[in-house]
Amino acid sequence: xxxxDQTPGIRPRxxxxxxxxxxxxxxxxxxxxxxxxxxxxxxxxxRGQATLLPAVTLACVWxxxxxxxxxxxxxxVFLIGLLLDLLGYQPLGVGVFILLVAHAVALRCRYWLAPRxxxxxxxxFAAVSVVDAALTWLLTxxxxxxxxxxxxxxxxxALTAALYPAIAIPLARAHRSIADPERA
Numbered sequence: 001x002x003x004x005d006q007t008p009g010i011r012p013r014x015x016x017x018x019x020x021x022x023x024x025x026x027x028x029x030x031x032x033x034x035x036x037x038x039x040x041x042x043x044x045x046x047r048g049q050a051t052l053l054p055a056v057t058l059a060c061v062w063x064x065x066x067x068x069x070x071x072x073x074x075x076x077v078f079l080i081g082l083l084l085d086l087l088g089y090q091p092l093g094v095g096v097f098i099l100l101v102a103h104a105v106a107l108r109c110r111y112w113l114a115p116r117x118x119x120x121x122x123x124x125f126a127a128v129s130v131v132d133a134a135l136t137w138l139l140t141x142x143x144x145x146x147x148x149x150x151x152x153x154x155x156x157x158a159l160t161a162a163l164y165p166a167i168a169i170p171l172a173r174a175h176r177s178i179a180d181p182e183r184a
Contacts (some may be wrong), residue, residue, distance in 0.1 A: 033122035065106035133157035
């Protein structure tokens, strides 16, 4: 709710339009994450397109977990991780676990990271993406009982870290305008 709704006093009941506005602003982070995930799965003919899905998903979950943790709650992250597993052809549970770990790290560090600036936030995200790629590789090896080459892990971590600014800048603009529940 907006700050004006939290102050004591008599005021009229919110209209249906206002309630829908608040709901849509609250659902914006999860719905944009799912939309971006689905857009990365469109057949565009880009070589190595399959590596975009986990990179974009982790970047979106990280950004919204730092700046709007109430809208990107653990059950929402769980559902997004499940969709990641289903779309990315990973063993079930790998994407869920990875996103929940990244979400927990973002929640733990958000009060320290958010006021410090973009460069530090990006550096911490780069470290998280390296750990994410290594955990994904390890869990996939353990769950499929097949040794997988580690070279794609390095590429996945580098791609995820490199894509973060391209994803975070539009999300930051949306966070300050469309998705801001204070403006509802």
